[in-house]
Amino acid sequence: MAKNMTIHLKVWRQAGPEAPGRLVDYTVKEANEHMSFLELLDVLNEQLIKEEAEPIEFDNDCREGICGSCGLMVGGTAHGPQPRTAVCQLHMRHYNDGDTIVVEPWRAAAFPLIKDLVVDRTAFDRIVAAGGYISATTGGAADANALPIAKEKADAAMDFASCIGCGACVAACPNSSASLFTAAKIAHLALLPQGHPERTRRVVNMVDQMEKEGFGDCSNHAECEAVCPKGISIAGIATMRREYMKAMLSS
Amino acid sequence: MQVVETPVKLDSQVPAGRLQDKWDTYKDYVKLVSPANKRKRTILVVGTGLAGGSAAATLAGLGYNVKSFCIQDSARRAHSIAAQGGINAAKNYPNDGDTIWRLFYDTIKGGDYRSREANVYRLAQVSNNIIDQAVAQGVPFAREYGGLLDNRSFGGAQVSRTFYARGQTGQQLLLGAYQAMSQQIEEGNIEMKARREMLDLVVIDGRARGIITRNLVTGVIERHLGDAVLLCTGGYGNVYYLSTNAKNSNVTAAWRCFKRGAYFANPCYTQIHPTCIPVSGEYQSKLTLMSESLRNDGRVWVPNDSNDTRPPSQIPENERDYYLERRYPSFGNLVPRDVASRAAKKECDDGRGVGETKLAVYLDFADAIKRLGKQAVEDRYGNLFEMYERITGENPYKVPMRIFPAVHYTMGGLWVDYELQSTIPGLFVLGEANFSDHGANRLGASALMQGLADGYFVIPYTLGGFLAGVPMNDDVTTDHEAFAATEQEALERINRLLSIKGDKTVTEFHRELGQIMWDHVGMARNRKGLEEACKSIAALREEYWQNVRVPGVNETFNKNLEFAARVADFLELGELMARDALHREESSGGHFREEYQTPEGEALRNDEDFAYVAAWEYTGDHANPTLHKEELEFEYVKPTTRSYK
Numbered sequence A: 001m002a003k004n005m006t007i008h009l010k011v012w013r014q015a016g017p018e019a020p021g022r023l024v025d026y027t028v029k030e031a032n033e034h035m036s037f038l039e040l041l042d043v044l045n046e047q048l049i050k051e052e053a054e055p056i057e058f059d060n061d062c063r064e065g066i067c068g069s070c071g072l073m074v075g076g077t078a079h080g081p082q083p084r085t086a087v088c089q090l091h092m093r094h095y096n097d098g099d100t101i102v103v104e105p106w107r108a109a110a111f112p113l114i115k116d117l118v119v120d121r122t123a124f125d126r127i128v129a130a131g132g133y134i135s136a137t138t139g140g141a142a143d144a145n146a147l148p149i150a151k152e153k154a155d156a157a158m159d160f161a162s163c164i165g166c167g168a169c170v171a172a173c174p175n176s177s178a179s180l181f182t183a184a185k186i187a188h189l190a191l192l193p194q195g196h197p198e199r200t201r202r203v204v205n206m207v208d209q210m211e212k213e214g215f216g217d218c219s220n221h222a223e224c225e226a227v228c229p230k231g232i233s234i235a236g237i238a239t240m241r242r243e244y245m246k247a248m249l250s251s
Numbered sequence B: 001m002q003v004v005e006t007p008v009k010l011d012s013q014v015p016a017g018r019l020q021d022k023w024d025t026y027k028d029y030v031k032l033v034s035p036a037n038k039r040k041r042t043i044l045v046v047g048t049g050l051a052g053g054s055a056a057a058t059l060a061g062l063g064y065n066v067k068s069f070c071i072q073d074s075a076r077r078a079h080s081i082a083a084q085g086g087i088n089a090a091k092n093y094p095n096d097g098d099t100i101w102r103l104f105y106d107t108i109k110g111g112d113y114r115s116r117e118a119n120v121y122r123l124a125q126v127s128n129n130i131i132d133q134a135v136a137q138g139v140p141f142a143r144e145y146g147g148l149l150d151n152r153s154f155g156g157a158q159v160s161r162t163f164y165a166r167g168q169t170g171q172q173l174l175l176g177a178y179q180a181m182s183q184q185i186e187e188g189n190i191e192m193k194a195r196r197e198m199l200d201l202v203v204i205d206g207r208a209r210g211i212i213t214r215n216l217v218t219g220v221i222e223r224h225l226g227d228a229v230l231l232c233t234g235g236y237g238n239v240y241y242l243s244t245n246a247k248n249s250n251v252t253a254a255w256r257c258f259k260r261g262a263y264f265a266n267p268c269y270t271q272i273h274p275t276c277i278p279v280s281g282e283y284q285s286k287l288t289l290m291s292e293s294l295r296n297d298g299r300v301w302v303p304n305d306s307n308d309t310r311p312p313s314q315i316p317e318n319e320r321d322y323y324l325e326r327r328y329p330s331f332g333n334l335v336p337r338d339v340a341s342r343a344a345k346k347e348c349d350d351g352r353g354v355g356e357t358k359l360a361v362y363l364d365f366a367d368a369i370k371r372l373g374k375q376a377v378e379d380r381y382g383n384l385f386e387m388y389e390r391i392t393g394e395n396p397y398k399v400p401m402r403i404f405p406a407v408h409y410t411m412g413g414l415w416v417d418y419e420l421q422s423t424i425p426g427l428f429v430l431g432e433a434n435f436s437d438h439g440a441n442r443l444g445a446s447a448l449m450q451g452l453a454d455g456y457f458v459i460p461y462t463l464g465g466f467l468a469g470v471p472m473n474d475d476v477t478t479d480h481e482a483f484a485a486t487e488q489e490a491l492e493r494i495n496r497l498l499s500i501k502g503d504k505t506v507t508e509f510h511r512e513l514g515q516i517m518w519d520h521v522g523m524a525r526n527r528k529g530l531e532e533a534c535k536s537i538a539a540l541r542e543e544y545w546q547n548v549r550v551p552g553v554n555e556t557f558n559k560n561l562e563f564a565a566r567v568a569d570f571l572e573l574g575e576l577m578a579r580d581a582l583h584r585e586e587s588s589g590g591h592f593r594e595e596y597q598t599p600e601g602e603a604l605r606n607d608e609d610f611a612y613v614a615a616w617e618y619t620g621d622h623a624n625p626t627l628h629k630e631e632l633e634f635e636y637v638k639p640t641t642r643s644y645k
């Protein structure tokens, strides 16, 4: 039979961006080893609603580690203790009966808090809008096989393209830098020939936007890579720097 | 049940001419909108999945003013992101004999002859353009060592026509569309409204002219005016509570349009996917799909004896029942999705299910590992095995996987004509939200194809044709009384939900509804069960409006309130699905009626009486919906019976 356990939680509660926030203690007695961490929060929320209290707000959608909606600091680590695992895929079997877990939102100046564990990550959208695309008018494309691309290149591009935009990299970084996120897109598109015509403009605009949004600088702590649920490599940041240098030299 | 039928003929607006020429002829003659006039038109695009994202980006690129809406905090997070396996196209790169005709034929046959030939043919025709477009955007599809695109085969086809990006095809295609949208946002052609939920449609003088939304952060109710509304809001699988859909997937936008006059077509056609990770307990919030490809090497079995509680490794070979291999000797473990799902259900109904809940069957790789070696199995399925282990804590190299069917996709949706226009002029429906191309059953890797076909290649033409025919610069503004009245109704609904303050949570109701749907409107249906479902859903709905507890207030971020409104709509939709299933006295595709099967237990379709699209018209909360039939004519493909024996 599945093991039942009691889990104590300290959850960040904050009614709105201007309201004061604090950690509140809760206990869930019917936790179960097969539950996901978000299901534990669901159970707690059901309990709170029954007690006429307000449930805890947290973003989530796919619950299979691909949409990037979820994002919590669990026990001080972005997405919790399991490597390469978004918090929606973290399961309670990694905890013990009686454990106390602290749950907080992503904290970064560029991710203003909305409520409880929900933050505003639209800065990421604006970084992409600044240049994270390849202009390709619908209907005007050449045959897909007209331009062969070496498998290694395509695979490497895919490694970077698999970023889910959750923001864990920012939350884990001591400088709240968005370098891994931004670099992943730049590296993905720089590896493909289709991305070349716009590469100069792209890197300059995206990096500028990242700074404008108030993200910090990268000082090579590599905390981002450690927490990334998709295991995106910080080698991308080196690519971004190279692209940026090249752009500066050519302009 | 009494079914009200009308003789009104639904006009599908299919152009005349040879099947192969229809779309080209349509494009030759459709009216165009001049660049200057495009700038004067505002298009409201609801949803940013593959359908909405591709439509918004393309229309904005053409010069229209686009306003885009989505529930999530970013357009990039739409449910399409979760699609794993791949996308079909008739490129014939492997030179294995694929053609547009074959893709068309497979889709019609896969849909069990319940879709419209002309739409499906067009889908097959534009499939190739989608791949070209995606590659131009930088979608990193899998490639061979020679640098060309790689293909794999997928259920229901004898050719390799599926393009893929690891197990993340939906993610990569959606990011392509999202990035194209982002460029248009930066250029000022799209106004992006994330964290907004459409609560209703505003109809003025019989035309869709706007929507009412709720700002999901502040609770503010807003009015948006447009020259046309594109509904790209996805499927309604979450009516079953547990499904492979994302938590926010819902029917609300489509349902509100239904109540404003858009017909709902074939609501009973639901696809149940055979290989999902089983439910582990009451708290279960959603189900995770495991790729179908696992059935290529895994063997499905249950113990002979329903009281056998030994671990699988201790059950000897002769005490196992490999029931798919036994019942379908020629297809074995590779029978289509619906057949495999029903067979698993039958074993569990007979008490032979495995695991703690006894609602699962084994999918065993021991023989494959013996035959191919562990490395080969790892090369093929490594990432899937890892995902399985992450969720269940069990290692499938050592113990067989436990799998069970789960609701996955809904073929039904709002009725649309060839131009993707609903029965409300100016309301177009794209992607999974419409009913159009998959008939009674969808083939793997064809939903992504359809969403992108609709958004990139169909709507840019058909919308222009519509707009060219409607007057410009009328004096309608958001001050129009229809906006005020619709907004008021939306607000009243919210206030009503908040004021009930009953004893049961939204989730409890949703789970109960899901159970009714799963038991009676699920994999196998019968008259008695469906009649019961109609009654119990109505009773549950009644109770909902008396006894639901929705915490908090409107003027804040309040997920429970969002869900409360969606579940209220699911409680109405569920009944329509049951009614539709009840009236369709045949078994076709995802709809299996126990009364209509062969002596061997196979689906019995009835082309004589049911070769039509059932389009339901709303006639009031307390009146039966009216059934309209679009007769399906098969001029090019002769319907035959599927057999997998």
Ligand SMILES: Cc1cc2nc3c(=O)[nH]c(=O)nc-3n(C[C@H](O)[C@H](O)[C@H](O)COP(=O)(O)OP(=O)(O)OC[C@H]3O[C@@H](n4cnc5c(N)ncnc54)[C@H](O)[C@@H]3O)c2cc1C
Binding pocket: B046, B047, B048, B049, B050, B051, B052, B069, B070, B071, B072, B077, B078, B079, B080, B081, B082, B083, B084, B085, B086, B087, B169, B170, B196, B197, B198, B199, B232, B233, B234, B235, B244, B245, B246, B249, B250, B252, B253, B289, B408, B409, B430, B431, B432, B433, B444, B445, B446, B447, B448, B449, B451
């Ligand atoms: C796990 C899984 C795997 C799959 N794998 C494949 C595959 O390999 N190949 C394949 O072809 N298909 C696959 N499918 C099916 C396919 O992913 C979907 O059918 C398709 O992505 C639907 O796209 P869409 O654009 O119609 O809707 P969605 O992607 O569901 O997007 C809906 C959009 O509408 C918005 N929305 C909804 N309601 C409202 C509202 N009221 N107000 C405002 N916005 C709203 C949402 O925010 C979202 O942006 C898979 C499905 C699942 C669940």
Ligand code: FES
Binding pocket: A059, A060, A061, A062, A063, A064, A065, A066, A067, A068, A069, A070, A086, A087, A088, A089, A164
């Ligand atoms: S909820 Fe989608 S990644 Fe976690």
